[in-house]
Amino acid sequence: MKYLSTTALTTVLALGLAANAMATELTVYTAVEAEDLPRYAAAFNEDHPDIKINWVRDSTGVITAKLLAEKNNPQADVIWGLAATSLLLMKGEDMLEAYAPAGVDKLDPKFVDKSTPPAWTGMDAWVAAVCYNTVEGEKNGVPAPTSWKDLTNPVYKGHIIMPNPNSSGTGFLDVSSWLQMFGQDGGWAYMDGLHENIARYTHSGSAPCKLAAAGETTIGVSFAFRGAKSKAAGAPIEIIVPTEGVGWDMEATAIVAGTDDLDAAKTLVDWTITKKANELYNSGYAVVAYPGVAKPVQYFPDGIVDAMIDNDFEFAANNRGDILAEWAKRYDGKSDPKN
Amino acid sequence: MLDDTQNIYLRIENLWKKFGNFVALQEISLDVVEGEFLCFLGPSGCGKTTLLRAIAGLDLQTSGTVEQAGKDVSNLPPAERDFGIVFQSYALFPNLTIKKNISYGLENAKMPKAEINARVRELLEMVGLPEQGDKYPAQLSGGQQQRIALARAIASKPGLLLLDEPLSALDAKVRVFLRHEIKELQRQLGVTTVMVTHDQEEALSMADRIVVMNHGTIEQVGSPLEIYRDPASLFVADFIGAMNQMPAKAQPEGVRAGAAPLFCTHKFPHGAPVIATIRPEDIIPTAEPGQNALETQIVSMEFLGSFFRAILSSRALGDIELMADFSINAVRRLHLAAGQSLMVQLPPDRIKVFEGGK
Amino acid sequence: MASVSDIPKPFVKPKLGRDDWMQRGFMAMIAIYLIVALAMPLYAMLSKAFSTYTFDLSLYEVQVSDKDGNFNAPAKTLLALNNALDPKPIKRLSTSNTGRKGVTKLFPDFSFRSPVKYRFRGIDENAVYIVGSKRFTGPDWQELDSNTFRRVVIRPTRDVGLSNFVTYFSTPSLFQSIQNSLLIAAISTVITVSLAFWFAYALARSTMRFKGFFRMVAMMPILVPSLLPGIALIYMFGKQGFLNGLLMGQSIYGPIGIVIGSVFFTFPHAMIIIATALSISDARLYEASVSLKASRWKTFWTVTIPGARYGLFSAAFVVFNLVITDFGLPKVIGGKFNMLAVDIYKQVIGQQNFEMGAVVSVVLLVPAVLAFAIDRQVQKKQVALLSARSVVFEPKPDRKYDRIFLIYSSLVALFIVGIIAVCQFAAVIKFWPYDLSLSLNNYDFDRMDGGGWGSYKNSLLLALLTAIIGTVVVFLGGYMVEKTKGFAKGRALFQALAMLPMAIPGMVLGLSYIFFFNNPDNPLNFIYGTMIILVVSTVTHFYTVSHLTAITALKQMDTEFESVSQSLKQPFYKLFWRVTVPVSMPAILNISIYLFVNAMTTVSAVVFLYSTNTALASVAVLNMDDAGDIAPAAAMGMMIFYTNAGARILHALASRRLLKRSEAWRKGG
Known part of the structure; x- marks a missing residue:
């Protein structure tokens, strides 16, 4: 018994202390696609082998929730790759350490927080798109849509999957872009119509496109980068840019106020805005913060950059709670809205 | 009675025990002589096991003192007392060999291994x-198994041996055999022993003295013969051996049970309701009518191995039926059989009178 | 008769020996464990449910200038402005912790182009507001032009009250979930209990062949996470499902899928309980019935059903509880159909509305605790039946019935094996349904969300730690309750605490851990985000069944071992180590395999508590499915299945070896 309890105790202690054992480790919260993270870390470590990154990755909604929940007891040192809307939310809670990274002046000013010093710096834009499975479309007699309004056509009933904006950043940027493009009333009226055709709402923003790729649905409302990847993997899909324009959000970087290791955090954030880092972002995103870096991405739909709407992040951040509550009231749950 | 030359090994004074609102033991005072074999006897729930466990320290009394070998052990945990104990269930450790069971208590007494084995x-x-x-x-x-449990209990030569219904789980034959064995071993070792039992035969055959208990109190303490011959209460009279009970009214020279006057000695005032008792084997067939003679009818006869038990009814006694034990010889000699009439005598010195009338 | 008041004082005060002190120490430690790991988090959660957020309009003052920018008018509070208008522009003041509210509505003639300026401030430091994205508090005036004033939002203050519950019950989509959950749980219960009854009946009352095989198959669902059948159902009945036609146009995403999956994962639980109930019924009753020439049917209704009724009730409540508290399955296959457990997840993870999550938790607690309490009562009655001596029933061969039962059992077995086989199949198909070639691509977990192969290793570590630490804690706790003397009130409290986890849904436990352990004032805060909190929550989540197993084993041991050991002046831990533990070894092994298997499969409590370094395989299944990577999710699910199956085989071998080695003293020779 003595032996057992000693072992157990040692294990417990070891587990608890392991995190503090090594010198420079940064806990980095991110919503970047899981498969990209090893590349990001490796590229960073080429220049800074002494700083180890511990990723905490989840969907935008979850990471945002996690950060807000930990408001008074932050666990993260740096946020690298989270929607600017979410970072604005955190800025309003005084959760971010304002810092002007070395070389920030080289970035497109659109991609930098307006405060001085800025609370966050942008990396790339991530753009909504519609994934359309051509095989299933033909089989089910569902034509390819060209606009958002098309999706309310009864022919699509039960053939569309979109992300739940409450948990997915992609879902939220869709909703916020519709409200901006069609106006408050027009936006909700549009979604009422769309809801009639939606088969279900997913938790993650990439799922609808993956499900379209797998033929589990014909149309998935997702984002362009995911669609390009699925297409590259051999899925019979088309990536459609709706004619009205597409919502987008920025992936951005910030230092979490209260980090144990501000110097290392600064080192990392400095690196995230370098040209090298931006080239990395370009592998998945056609629009990046560093001007002149962006090269065309394979399978990325043409004309999507022009279709990006003039996004009001502040509107999105300040109204996020109300929009999500209204959305949940209208569409969450089986009962169709009666109001 | 104890005589002064004997050493008191265990002294219990004014001991009480409660379980919640139930008083399980009250006012128990008792001396146990060094080397004697004492039995707590009583029906289930009388408190005998509770008393034993208080002596062992397994369930502490609520109030009162226990003194062992001149030392107050009233509030000590069992491990700080000096006793060995045997339970009805043997409580042998199933995964240890017999040897390991016996040596269990010797192992950390800093005894060399060879000595333990010996x-x-x-x-x-x-x-x-x-x-x-x-x-x-x-x-x-x-x-x-019970013998092994006994060996384990005495392995470290305790001053006191406690036996909690040690034979109750065994077959009748083994039981009788072990009674003798245990008694013999106790005599050899001279260890002061307290045994709890509900079996009067066991108590009578093994104990030097018996403590009869009922409802958490001591009814009587005495040698087996005293207890049998001279029960101190109707409860003891009834609990030990078979006893006829006759509701009666006290009279100056004896009692009147039904219509029958029975001569005997007693201390009750005239007219007081009493119960007159007599043991079945004390009822004797007689030829002549005379003092305490009754004309009876044999209702039934039951053969119990070494004797017959007859049920007798008597017009004089009314509803009361009497048990009477007759030797096989007597039955043969007197040609006793159910349905016959028979004159019996209830010897006055064998009749005990107790308070009655509830 | 003397009464308690007659007992003379002083009462004896026990002198505590070394054993007593040590036992009390152990008991205190484990009681503290249960209080810290259970009672206090639950309290934290309950208080969160009543913690409300309200916009307090009286905390803010605003002053409006004229067109030239002169501030002549007096400052007014927002409350005064709101009250002055009819109808009041701001009606709902209760909100969530993330609530933000713009204030321009209070100025009917507001225009962001107007030259009018505004001064805004809070009364004190409690008043928090945001201009654009910058946070302000306190009584310093901020002078703002109209266009900036448009961007002022106020933040709520904390309060205590029932308004969260009011909001909950006035939100139809949330409220609907109660009905959905009760309905699904009820339907699943009826189907599972009926299926399990006939299966158990076939095993107990027929002489069909392959009983051992059927028994083994029936236990298989326990080895996988509850959401795995959901994944199999997608492959079978989804849009691309090979059995899609069987649904006749109905969607598998929704009630149908949840019910089928629930039947799958609750089947073994119901089967075990009913089989136990059937095995204890008395053969003499059957003989009596046969001798009275009662028909088979009549015997069934007059003997079998009454004999097994407690088992049926108990199985029903257990299944009901499992379904209503399950989160993984409706998450995967529920589609738009909401259930309570999923609502907790959505409120917390999706909307960051922890208070509403706590409210849904309280709502979910009600049926869970009720079902649990009724089940406990029924079980007590069943135990009473069990202790009565009865003659074991030996079924007689009957070709016709045996064949019917064999066919029936085969169909059930096919359902169970089929679900698992489909998952395995899904895991090795390259790209369903367009490329059906075999591939191990889906096992390349490092390329997916959910933590990769690391999460599998974490799960193994969690399962091992839970099995080891949990068994030590549970068995020691059981020993203290069952075998120590004195301290009766403490032991009763301990026993009650030990029964509590069974009534607490995993989601609720996990959420309450966030509230309790993620509080920076909590000295135990350091375990948040580590493997320790996962082990603690898993041990606690599965405490009750383990505790009952330990108690049952300990009850079977002679109550006088402790007395004998004390009389022999041996410390209690020697007895514990040399006798209690070896004799209880089969139960100890059972507890550890139970904890191991559950730690591998559990999702509900840990889904709130894992961090990147401690991502778990079961959660990875959920997250991969979430991200649309269904095939890898199935592959990871199968990894859990094989691991658990392997653990079960090891457990069986260890038990057999143990029994063989202890045969001499267990059976006698």
Whole structure:
């Protein structure tokens, strides 16, 4: 018994202390696609082998929730790759350490927080798109849509999957872009119509496109980068840019106020805005913060950059709670809205 | 009665025990003489086991003192007292061999290994199981297991041996055999022993003295013969052996049971309701009518091995039926059989009178 | 008769020996464990449910200038402005912790182009507001032009009250979930209990062949996470499902899928309980019935059903509880159909509305605790039946019935094996349904969300730690309750605490851990985000069944071992180590395999508590499915299945070896 309890105790202690054992480790919260993270870390470590990154990755909604929940007891040192809307939310809670990274002046000013010093710096834009499975479309007699309004056509009933904006950043940027493009009333009226055709709402923003790729649905409302990847993997899909324009959000970087290791955090954030880092972002995103870096991405739909709407992040951040509550009231749950 | 030359080994004084709102033991005071074999006897729920466990320190009394070998042990945990104990269930450790069971209490007494082994061998011989040391308890019979439990209890030579219904789980035959064995071993070792039992035969045959208990109090303390011959209460009279009970009214020279006057001595005032008792074997057939003679009818006869038990009814006694034990000889000689009439005498010195009338 | 008041004082005060002190120490430690790991988190959660957020309009003052920018008018509070208008522009003041509210509505003639300026401030430091994205508090005036004033939002203050519950019950989509959950749980219960009854009946009352095989198959669902059948159902009945036609146009995403999956994962639980109930019924009753020439049917209704009724009730409540508290399955296959457990997840993870999550938790607690309490009562009655001596029923061969039962059992077995086989199949198909070639691509977990192969290793570590630490804690706790003397009130409290986890849904436990352990004032805060909190929550989540197993084993041991050991002046831990533990070894092994298997499969409590370094395989299944990577999710699910199956085989071998080695003393010779 003595032996057992000693072992157990040692294990417990070891587990608890392991995190503090090594010198420079940064806990980095991110919503970047899981498969990209090893590349990001490796590229960073080429220049800074002494700083180890511990990723905490989840969907935008979850990471945002996690950060807000930990408001008074932050666990993260740096946020690298989270929607600017979410970072604005955190800025309003005084959760971010304002810092002007070395070389920030080289970035497109659109991609930098307006405060001085800025609370966050942008990396790339991530753009909504519609994934359309051509095989299933033909089989089910569902034509390819060209606009958002098309999706309310009864022919699509039960053939569309979109992300739940409450948990997915992609879902939220869709909703916020519709409200901006069609106006408050027009936006909700549009979604009422769309809801009639939606088969279900997913938790993650990439799922609808993956499900379209797998033929589990014909149309998935997702984002362009995911669609390009699925297409590259051999899925019979088309990536459609709706004619009205597409919502987008920025992936951005910030230092979490209260980090144990501000110097290392600064080192990392400095690196995230370098040209090298931006080239990395370009592998998945056609629009990046560093001007002149962006090269065309394979399978990325043409004309999507022009279709990006003039996004009001502040509107999105300040109204996020109300929009999500209204959305949940209208569409969450089986009962169709009666109001 | 104790005489002054004997040493008191265990002294219990004004001991009380409650369980919640139930008083399980009240006002128990008792002296146990060094080397004697004492039995707590009583029906289930009378508090005898509770008393034993208080002596052991397994369930502490609520109030009162226990003194062992001149030392106040009232509030000590069991491990700080000096006793060995045997339970009805044997409580042998099933996964340890017989040897390991016996040596369990010796192991950390800083005794050298060889000495422990020798002691275990000695004990196994003492309980008559020298060959069984390497077996497991489940491989022994119940009687054998109880002997091992006994060996384990006395292994470290405790000053006091406590036996909690040690024979109740055994077959009748093994039980009788073990009674003798245990008694013999106790005599050899001279260890002061307290045994709890509900079996009066066991108590009568093994104990030097018996403590009869009922409802958490001591009814009587005495030698087996005293208890049997001279019960101090109707409860004791009834509990030990068979006893006829006759509701009666006290009279100056005796009592009147039904219509029958019975001569006997007693201390009750005239007219007081009493119960007159007599043991079945004290009822004797008689030829002549005379003092305490009754004309009876044999209702039934039951053969009980070494004697017959007859049920007698008598017009004089009314509804009351009497049990009477007759030797096989007497039955043969007098040609006793159910349906016959028979004159019996209830000797006055055998009639005990107790308070009655509830 | 003397009464308690007659007992003379002083009462004896026990002198505590070394054993007593040590036992009390152990008991205190484990009681503290249960209080810290259970009672206090639950309290934290309950208080969160009543913690409300309200916009307090009286905390803010605003002053409006004229067109030239002169501030002549007096400052007014927002409350005064709101009250002055009819109808009041701001009606709902209760909100969530993330609530933000713009204030321009209070100025009917507001225009962001107007030259009018505004001064805004809070009364004190409690008043928090945001201009654009910058946070302000306190009584310093901020002078803002109209266009900036448009961007002022106020933040709520904390309060205590029932308004969260009011909001909950006035939100139809949330409220609907109660009905959905009760309905699904009820339907699943009826189907599972009926299926399990006939299966158990076939095993107990027929002489069909392959009983051992059927028994083994029936236990298989326990080895996988509850959401795995959901994944199999997608492959079978989804849009691309090979059995899609069987649904006749109905969607598998929704009630149908949840019910089928629930039947799958609750089947073994119901089967075990009913089989136990059937095995204890008395053969003499059957003989009596046969001798009275009662028909088979009549015997069934007059003997079998009454004999098994407690088992049926108990199985029903257990299944009901499992379904209503399950989160993984409706998450995967529920589609738009909401259930309570999923609502907790959505409120917390999706909307960051922890208070509403706590409210849904309280709502979910009600049926869970009720079902649990009724089940406990029924079980007590069943135990009473069990202790009565009865003659074991030996079924007689009957070709016709045996064949019917064999066919029936085969169909059930096919359902169970089929679900698992489909998952395995899904895991090795390259790209369903367009490329059906075999591939191990889906096992390349490092390329997916959910933590990769690391999460599998974490799960193994969690399962091992839970099995080891949990068994030590549970068995020691059981020993203290069952075998120590004195301290009766403490032991009763302990026993009650030990029964509590069974009534607490995993989601609720996990959420309450966030509230309790993620509080920076909590000295135990350091375990948040580590493997320790996962082990603690898993041990606690599965405490009750383990505790009952330990108690049952300990009850079977002679109550006088402790007395004998004390009389022999041996410390209690020697007895514990040399006798209690070896004799209880089969139960100890059972507890550890139970904890191991559950730690591998559990999702509900840990889904709130894992961090990147401690991502778990079961959660990875959920997250991969979430991200649309269904095939890898199935592959990871199968990894859990094989691991658990392997653990079960090891457990069986260890038990057999143990029994063989202890045969001499267990059976006698």
